[in-house]
Amino acid sequence: MLLLAALLATAAWSCGFAQEIPIQSPISITKLKKSAQMICEIQALGGNFDGIIHWYQQKEDKAPERLLFFSGGKMVVDTGFQANRYLVEKVPDQNQYVLTIKDVIPNDAATYYCAYWDMTGYYNKVFGSGTKLIVSDKGSSAPVKSEILKKKHENLITYVCLIEKFYPEVIRVTWTDGEKEITDNVGKGDAWKPAKEEEYSIGSWLTIPAENKNKNYYCKYEHESQQRSLPTKDSTETSREEDCSTYPGNGTVFNRDHLMHRTAYLVYIVLLLKSSMYYLIVLFFIYRMWASTKHQGKKA
Known part of the structure; x- marks a missing residue:
C-alpha cells in the first residue's frame, strides 16, 4: 500500500x-x-x-x-x-x-x-x-528472535536473515557492508503471520561471491523505536546439525518443529524469488535441511 x-x-x-x-x-x-x-x-x-x-x-x-x-x-x-x-x-x-x-x-x-x-x-x-x-488493543512488541542462516553453493554464499514474532507488521530491513547500504542481490519477503497468531515474521536474503566470505555484512532492522544489526560472521551454517539439544533425563531430543518452521519459511521465500539462480540456491538449502531432518529422525 x-x-x-x-x-x-x-x-x-x-x-x-x-x-x-x-x-x-x-x-x-x-x-x-x-x-x-x-x-x-x-x-x-x-x-x-x-x-x-x-x-x-x-x-x-x-x-x-x-x-x-x-x-x-x-x-x-x-x-x-x-x-x-x-x-x-x-x-x-x-x-x-x-x-x-x-x-x-x-x-x-x-x-x-x-x-x-x-x-x-x-x-x-x-x-x-x-x-x-x-x-488494536494489542500494544507493540519487539522481535522475539532474529538470526542469520548461511549456505554456500558453488561460488556463491546466501545469507538469510530471519526476524520473528513482532507486532505490528511494519518493519524496515536492510543489508549493509558496515559503511553503506547494499541494494544489489538483495531480496525481502512480505511480513506474514501463522494462523491464530498475532505476531509477524519476515525474511530477507543477500547473495555474495564466495571470495567475499571473510567480509562482514550486516542485516539491520528497524521496528518501532528499536534498531538492531546482525553480523553475518555470527551466522549459522545450515549444513551443521544444529537443532539437537540435550535435556536432563530425556537424552538427545531433536527439535523437528523448529527446523520445520525454518524450512516452511524458506519455501515461502522461494515462491517470491524471481531469479532462477536464487531459486536453485535456496531449493538446495531446503533439500539439505530436509535430508538432515530425515537422518536425525531415524536416530531419535
Missing part, C-alpha cells in the same frame, strides 16, 4: 522537477474509542508553508479516497466522512500539520497520506510516504 507514495514521487521526478516529499511517521497504533494522531511535515520549501494540505485515506486493496483538505486555518471534510470526527492543526512556526481522528473505530484502519500541490514548473500533487493506522 505504501507503494503509492513511491510511484507518485517517481512521477514528479519524471517531469524534471524534484519536489520535497512530505514526511510522515510510518505507523500509528490506536485503541478503540481513543484518538489517533498523524503528523505530516513539509520540509525545505524555503520558509513557512501556507499552501493547501490534502489528506487521503486508502484501505487495503482499494484506491485512495480524499478525506479532507486544510487551507488558511480551516478544514473541509469530503462527503462520506463524519466531519466532527476529524481535526487538522498546524504547528506554530513549523511546516507540520497534525491530523486527529477522534473515537477511533475498526473501520478507520487504513493508510493515510498527506499531499500538497507543487507549482514549480508543472502542476503536480506530491504525496507523503503514508501513515498506517492500526486499530
Whole structure:
C-alpha cells in the first residue's frame, strides 16, 4: 500500500522537477474509542508553508479516497466522512500539520497520506510516504528472535536473515557492508503471520561471491523505536546439525518443529524469488535441511 507514495514521487521526478516529499511517521497504533494522531511535515520549501494540505485515506486493496483538505486555518471534510470526527492543526512556526481522528473505530484502519500541490514548473500533487493506522488493543512488541542462516553453493554464499514474532507488521530491513547500504542481490519477503497468531515474521536474503566470505555484512532492522544489526560472521551454517539439544533425563531430543518452521519459511521465500539462480540456491538449502531432518529422525 505504501507503494503509492513511491510511484507518485517517481512521477514528479519524471517531469524534471524534484519536489520535497512530505514526511510522515510510518505507523500509528490506536485503541478503540481513543484518538489517533498523524503528523505530516513539509520540509525545505524555503520558509513557512501556507499552501493547501490534502489528506487521503486508502484501505487495503482499494484506491485512495480524499478525506479532507486544510487551507488558511480551516478544514473541509469530503462527503462520506463524519466531519466532527476529524481535526487538522498546524504547528506554530513549523511546516507540520497534525491530523486527529477522534473515537477511533475498526473501520478507520487504513493508510493515510498527506499531499500538497507543487507549482514549480508543472502542476503536480506530491504525496507523503503514508501513515498506517492500526486499530488494536494489542500494544507493540519487539522481535522475539532474529538470526542469520548461511549456505554456500558453488561460488556463491546466501545469507538469510530471519526476524520473528513482532507486532505490528511494519518493519524496515536492510543489508549493509558496515559503511553503506547494499541494494544489489538483495531480496525481502512480505511480513506474514501463522494462523491464530498475532505476531509477524519476515525474511530477507543477500547473495555474495564466495571470495567475499571473510567480509562482514550486516542485516539491520528497524521496528518501532528499536534498531538492531546482525553480523553475518555470527551466522549459522545450515549444513551443521544444529537443532539437537540435550535435556536432563530425556537424552538427545531433536527439535523437528523448529527446523520445520525454518524450512516452511524458506519455501515461502522461494515462491517470491524471481531469479532462477536464487531459486536453485535456496531449493538446495531446503533439500539439505530436509535430508538432515530425515537422518536425525531415524536416530531419535
